Amino acid sequence: MPRVVIVSNRVADLRKKSQTGGLAVALADAMRERGGIWFGWSGETKEEAAPAVAETIGRVAAVSLPLSRREVEEYYLGYANSVLWPLFHYRLDLVDHRPNFLDTYAAVNRRFATELVPYLEEDDLVWVQDYHLMPLAARLRELGCRNRIGFFLHIPFPPPDMLAATSNHREMVEWLLEFDLVGLQTSTDVGNLTRYLEEHMGLEEIGGAYRHGSRQVRVERFPIGIDPVGFAAMAREEPDDVAIDLMRRKLLGQRQIIGVDRLDYSKGLPERLRAYGRLLVQHPEYERVVSFLQIAPPTREDVDAYAEIRLELEALAGSINGRFAEFNWTPIRYIHRPVSREKLAPLLRASDVGFVTPLRDGMNLVAKEYVAAQDVEDPGVLVLSRFAGAAEELDAALLVNPYDVDEMSRRLHQALEMPLAERRRRHEELLEKVMRQNATAWLESFLEVLERPDGNQEAGTADQVAAFRAK
Structure with missing residues (x-):
């Protein structure tokens, strides 16, 4: 059974018997049982960015890194929660577009990818969580990562005409096409994303997947549950x-x-x-x-x-x-x-x-x-x-x-x-x-689909792949 590497904006404190927040509640017990890596922001804010630190808690390696004050303001409070959160919740009136927000959001995702790569093994399943980290697969692919990478969006996905209200909507969807599997909460969310792929990008679903360039991605519904x-x-x-x-x-x-x-x-x-x-x-x-x-x-x-x-x-x-x-x-x-x-x-x-x-x-x-x-x-x-x-x-x-x-x-x-x-x-x-439809069913059904091979072979150049394996 391959290891599971969870990547989320925040790393849950696995020492706590119970968690707060939907993502942590759904994943913490499963990670304790299955083992693997949980990677993300430690919650600490420092004047300057600092490298990741790893510690072992039971069968899980918790790898966390602090963010700089600027990163918190522009990546987290800025692009993630002043652009993506209102946009995806159908509140265009509250979207606050600023060029530096998107720049820092992209930079933090690039730093996450760079810090994560040394911890990955060749057959790990990488599962990226939520809207903070939509570009992460693209950044990992640039570094030669050929692992199966899945993405789950915990919030709604907006209709195509609403998504188009933001200037980089195509780039945003192209980030998602670098994943092997995109999981969404509801049939409405799946319909919104697939309509965008078909109407705005001219893609066609073949055999349950959408092909874009040399890659193909599955888009499916996985309603999250509880214990x-x-x-x-x-x-x-x-x-x-x-x-x-x-x-x-x-x-x-x-x-x-x-x-x-x-x-x-x-x-x-x-x-x-x-x-x-x-x-x-x-x-x-x-x-x-x-x-x-x-x-x-x-x-x-x-x-x-x-x-x-x-x-x-x-x-x-x-x-x-x-x-x-x-x-x-x-x-x-x-x-x-x-x-x-x-x-x-x-x-x-x-x-x-x-x-x-x-x-x-x-x-x-x-x-x-x-x-x-x-x-x-x-x-x-x-x-x-x-x-x-x-x-x-x-x-x-x-x-x-x-x-x-x-x-x-x-x-x-x-x-x-x-x-x-x-x-x-x-x-x-x-x-x-x-x-x-409990938390275990959600996790197992997503990983079962993610683990299926689908022929994606061209995730990086030969030199990038060699460098990744020789890390």
């Missing part, structure tokens, strides 16, 4: 402070709606708070009975759009609480800091409604975690945005348009009043899909 058994077990273990809060709500006959998201403009948080406020207006019987817990830890606070969404959310929460709160009841509990998964899992289990309504999302693993956490005898109801990747699988949830505040309010009411028999039926269908 539902492990998360369910965690949900049944209640820390003392969580247990006390749940007991208090039970004694008072109170119910809870829960949302868990990074504080990001793609998550639809203001619309969600407005929908809950609308629910209280339309159904005053829910006052002092139904509260809304929104956990929204900070992210990318140095990007202006994130500071603006925080101010808007805090103002909305304050306005709703000011209108409806009693001295012994607060309608919205808003937490703007990380909450451990050990606390989050039982909070999800004890919530009557999981409110997951991003404006656009690659998958959204919170939706799957909410399903896995539920008591099968008395499950809660998932209210899910139809624009989350998870909606393609989890169609037994109550699907909503996250831009329509009135519809979301109606769906919240439907969820709170849903009979037990219907809740069980919907949950059974949802849980079956979450169990089947």
Whole structure:
């Protein structure tokens, strides 16, 4: 079995028993079991760039390198999160194009490739993760790397006409054509990329792959999953402070709606708070009975759009609480800091409604975690945005348009009043899909396709290949 080399923007801390973030959660346990290399940014910022450092953690070699202050500002906060993130989430109004952003993004990918090559063995499978590293295969090919290289995009892939709004859209897609396999979350994402290949580049799918020059690339759907058994077990273990809060709500006959998201403009948080406020207006019987817990830890606070969404959310929460709160009841509990998964899992289990309504999302693993956490005898109801990747699988949830505040309010009411028999039926269908398409199935299905030979032979010159093997 060949080694797997994971390359991501950040290297997960594999010493931690549990991870935060969809990518780390999905990959960490599998890497511990299978072994290999995890390569990426250490999270450290220095005045100048510094070389990679390797350490062995169990069966995994964690290879990390710090970034310079300029690289963080222009590669990470700049091109990755001020151009690609809004572009791929259909927010052209927030795209901030600057020439130095793209230059530094390309330079960091070149440095990643140069630092990675000495650690590679000839038959390694290289699996590159997410939008930060789209040019990496092209840079590795330039250095003579002939390994099978796969790419997985955790966020949505935009339609061709939207992608064309950025000046280097063809170059961006040509980066992807240097991979042997491009994995996407949904059928919509696959359709968006393949339409671009066919309509803008004139490529044709033959035998399940697109040929471009001397190479061919497969584009397929691989919906990411979670560890539902492990998360369910965690949900049944209640820390003392969580247990006390749940007991208090039970004694008072109170119910809870829960949302868990990074504080990001793609998550639809203001619309969600407005929908809950609308629910209280339309159904005053829910006052002092139904509260809304929104956990929204900070992210990318140095990007202006994130500071603006925080101010808007805090103002909305304050306005709703000011209108409806009693001295012994607060309608919205808003937490703007990380909450451990050990606390989050039982909070999800004890919530009557999981409110997951991003404006656009690659998958959204919170939706799957909410399903896995539920008591099968008395499950809660998932209210899910139809624009989350998870909606393609989890169609037994109550699907909503996250831009329509009135519809979301109606769906919240439907969820709170849903009979037990219907809740069980919907949950059974949802849980079956979450169990089947779990994190292990995602990883194994991707690697199985990546490992298949497809005749790509001309990844570098003879001199480059010789130099690569003789490193």
